[in-house]
Amino acid sequence: MQKKPNSTEEYQSLFEAYEKDPAQADLDFLGRVPYKDRRGFLKGAGLAALGGLLGASIPFHRNFPSGLIPVALADEAGPLAGKDGLTLLNDRPVNAETPPHLLDDAITPTNRHFIRNNGIPPEQVDPDSWKLTIDGLVDTPLELTIADLKSKFEVVTMALTIECGGNGRAFFNPPAKGNQWTYGAVACSNWTGVRLKDVLEAAGVKDEAIYTAHEGADMHLSMAEGKLPISRGMPIEKALTDDILIAFEMNGEALHPMNGAPLRLVVPGWPGSCSQKWLTRIYLRDIVHDGPKMTGTSYRVPNHPVEPGEKVDKKDFDIIERMPVKSLITAPATNASVAEGDIEVRGHAWSGDRAISAVDISIDFGATWQKAELDAPVNSGAWQNWRAAVKLPVKGYYEIWARATDDQGEAQPHAINWNPKGYLNNSMHRVAVRYA
Ligand SMILES: Nc1nc2c(c(=O)[nH]1)N[C@H]1C(S)=C(S)[C@@H](COP(=O)(O)O)O[C@H]1N2
Numbered sequence: 450m451q452k453k454p455n456s457t458e459e460y461q462s463l464f465e466a467y468e469k470d471p472a473q474a475d476l477d478f479l480g481r482v483p484y485k486d487r488r489g490f491l492k493g494a495g496l497a498a499l500g501g502l503l504g505a506s507i508p509f510h511r512n513f514p515s516g517l518i519p520v521a522l523a524d525e526a527g528p529l530a531g532k533d534g535l536t537l538l539n540d541r542p543v544n545a546e547t548p549p550h551l552l553d554d555a556i557t558p559t560n561r562h563f564i565r566n567n568g569i570p571p572e573q574v575d576p577d578s579w580k581l582t583i584d585g586l587v588d589t590p591l592e593l594t595i596a597d598l599k600s601k602f603e604v605v606t607m608a609l610t611i612e613c614g615g616n617g618r619a620f621f622n623p624p625a626k627g628n629q630w631t632y633g634a635v636a637c638s639n640w641t642g643v644r645l646k647d648v649l650e651a652a653g654v655k656d657e658a659i660y661t662a663h664e665g666a667d668m669h670l671s672m673a674e675g676k677l678p679i680s681r682g683m684p685i686e687k688a689l690t691d692d693i694l695i696a697f698e699m700n701g702e703a704l705h706p707m708n709g710a711p712l713r714l715v716v717p718g719w720p721g722s723c724s725q726k727w728l729t730r731i732y733l734r735d736i737v738h739d740g741p742k743m744t745g746t747s748y749r750v751p752n753h754p755v756e757p758g759e760k761v762d763k764k765d766f767d768i769i770e771r772m773p774v775k776s777l778i779t780a781p782a783t784n785a786s787v788a789e790g791d792i793e794v795r796g797h798a799w800s801g802d803r804a805i806s807a808v809d810i811s812i813d814f815g816a817t818w819q820k821a822e823l824d825a826p827v828n829s830g831a832w833q834n835w836r837a838a839v840k841l842p843v844k845g846y847y848e849i850w851a852r853a854t855d856d857q858g859e860a861q862p863h864a865i866n867w868n869p870k871g872y873l874n875n876s877m878h879r880v881a882v883r884y885a
Pocket residue numbers: 562563564565566567568611612613614664665666667678679707708709720721722723724725726727
């Protein structure tokens with residue numbers, strides 16, 4: 450039995466031993482290197498030496514950008530362990546999205562839930578000793594274990610949609626800086642936990658409280674002590690609604706480490722950034738929270754229409770609240786070739802905290818539309834599933850377009866509503882299909 454190394458230095462020295470004499474070294478240790486520590490190893494000669502672990506040499510190792518890890522390793526033991534088919538957009542911090550055709554399930558399985566990290570997740574979490582602090586402008590500050598949450602409050606399970614505010618950013622022109630999400634920074638899993646509202650009411654919300662502030666146990670990319678990568682909040686009226694959970698289970702099991710284990714907030718319909726992962730503290734404030742990624746232009750859009758590329762003054766940005774009406778086509782996969790003209794088109798639709806009233810499908814570039822069959826949400830906060838039997842009249846190339854309309858009559862636009870940071874792209878999803 451090899452001793453498990455337990456510090457970065459120890460990993461480093463084992464790795465150096467491996468570089469000196471691969472035949473004699475403890476090869477197995479590499480598989481256990483936490484991904485945050487791997488970064489230092491994977492440069493130049495270090496990367497070349499990893500050939501042993503990958504089962505092949507790396508002819509172009511000199512070109513490998515430092516800071517990335519080989520995808521083959523990432524999938525096996527890194528942040529994407531337990532995920533299936535996600536596209537890694539960045540490994541520091543970890544950001545991975547799900548191709549639309551892998552989001553076909555009515556309820557998103559954990560292995561298909563996207564990952565959006567702003568910092569470095571905590572490495573060792575102990576659910577039994579995890580504590581959540583509720584303080585700030587409350588009558589009685591609380592410190593709760595997960596066992597306390599389960600025993601003192603009603604435990605509920607709900608399907609809840611989380612979408613990153615930057616989903617669809619890849620399609621902005623001029624481009625917006627940040628993760629180039631295409632379609633897959635959205636999911637609707639089953640979450641089990643207690644209502645945020647019940648916990649806040651148990652602590653007693655003071656009259657002066659106007660905003661929540663959330664903290665998690667992840668570290669800033671700089672690893673600086675006490676510096677949070679992200680701390681967002683929401684107006685107290687929103688926090689006291691029924692659909693927001695402090696969740697300790699995802700699809701009937703412990704949360705995935707990258708989705709916030711052992712405890713997180715789930716705020717459906719608002720930007721995913723409200724749903725603090727690795728949740729350690731919620732405090733109530735008498736000002737709009739000003740934590741990291743609450744200020745400047747983070748998660749904000751201009752409060753008036755702007756031209757693509759237009760410079761917008763900082764004071765003209767508003768904090769994003771609800772996410773806009775949107776839909777996703779999950780079948781067929783784009784670029785699919787079908788042998789029959791009769792096909793089923795499927796997908797999901799959602800609109801912040803509203804319900805969807807219709808999803809329309811077009812196969813003729815928007816000239817005519819047919820109504821999809823639309824399910825009611827399984828509960829409020831869940832996306833709605835839809836399907837349509839579609840007939841492709843003759844062989845050839847088609848695009849399937851989907852357009853959702855919500856119960857306030859708002860429908861998805863054809864073109865992107867451009868904004869400087871690339872948020873809220875709810876333009877229609879188009880997939881290419883060849884009837885051959
Ligand atoms: N502690 C913490 N919570 C966080 C984040 C983070 O980086 N750290 N990212 C937020 C953002 S921007 C999004 S979109 C969601 C994504 O949740 P997921 O990674 O479980 O899909 O988590 C949010 N909660």
